[in-house]
Amino acid sequence: MRNIHVIGIGAGDPDQLTLQAVRALRSTDVFFVLDKGEAKSDLVRLRRDLLDAHVPQGTYRVVEARDPERDRAAGGDAYSPAVGDWRGARAGIYARLIAEELGENGRGAFLVWGDPALYDSTIGILDEILDGGSVRFEYDVVPGISSVSALAARHRTGLNRVGRPVQITTGRRLAEGFPEGVDDVVVMLDAQQAFRTYADEDIDIYWGAYLGTPDEILVSGPIAEAAPRIERLRAQARERNGWIMDTYLLRRNP
């Protein structure tokens, strides 16, 4: 039976790779790497560097494929169908890679940024392929250090306050309103900088971009003061690197 590891590789710092992840890397014959295009090829390079550092050369193959384009302009009611189409296209590519590149008893792996359980579609897509029945395999998941853990560590803060909940959400959701019933909110996938909506409120922000990489930027403080600074740094870094990944914690004061 084909076997696949879904390996969380941490959110940018090669030292965040766990010993469990290294063991899984070393037991893999074929790595599947999805390339999102030129701007994010840094992320593909980082995956290759991890392999060079931890897996003896000549013991594995890397198979690259192009990630399907997602319709990022689709908003409102069109958002979910657009994501569904994209996932379907991705499932088709994954199924083909597994069927064509892995022998009947081959061992493959997908290297997932951060932790596979957090805003990542790999697990869902593999389940979709298994449900479709076009190719058979077993898979397991190796947890990784997520950008959320990295953010909290770099700011030397906890995510929740004593006995209180914390919510993880997206910039898209935050733009619709501050989540009810929580005062500590971690925001990911925020291309629109939704934190600006709350610049007049008594909220502290802990922001981090390119966490764990040499380009890392950290800003924290009352949102009214920090927001303009983050906007400026974010624009400059995006211009310089061609892409940006940032995450932040909003902490509303009682």
Ligand SMILES: C[S@@+](CC[C@H](N)C(=O)[O-])C[C@H]1O[C@@H](n2cnc3c(N)ncnc32)[C@H](O)[C@@H]1O
């Ligand atoms: C598709 S999600 C993947 C999350 C990933 N599975 C994790 O556990 O961190 C991508 C989002 O994660 C966050 N992210 C991932 N890596 C990051 C990093 N090195 N620095 C800051 N944010 C990061 C950003 O909010 C980005 O928009």
